[in-house]
Amino acid sequence: MRNKHRCRKAFGLGQIMATLLVVLPTMAFIVTFMIDYWSIMQEDYKLKLIVNQASQKADNMEDLSSFDLDADDLCPNATHLVFSKAKDADTKGRIDIVIAYTHNGPYVKNKLLSTSMHTYSYHDQNMSIIGTCQ
Secondary structure, X not given: OHHHHHHHHHOOHHHHHHHHHHHHHHHHHHHHHHHHHHHHXXXXXXXXXXXXXXXXXXXXXXXXXXXOOOOHHHOHHHOOEXXXXXXXOOOOOEEEEEEEEEEOOOOOOOEEEEEEEEEEOXXXXXXXXXXXXX
């Protein structure tokens, strides 16, 4: 009978505390990491929307020398969209647009997210430009 009694004492508060010390921090890490990953996916989605709008606007423009796009409301984390100076693309009549953003989350830090779109101009324009949400 003594052996049964000792076995019951071994399965007590100490066992529960040890389990909680392992399980709770692990769950906190998993949830925080999933939230960080979700925010990366949302930022990537916003970049894809911006590059789509920029390419549609550039396709229809007859003069690309002063290309600008008002899409600050789509940039992640209330950043502002800034375009580099437009230069000629490699192929005649082609428009190359790249939109970039640097993600800084609790676990994923300094991750450069970028998306690009290559399209052809309706007016045989030629442009290569990089936009950055800063």
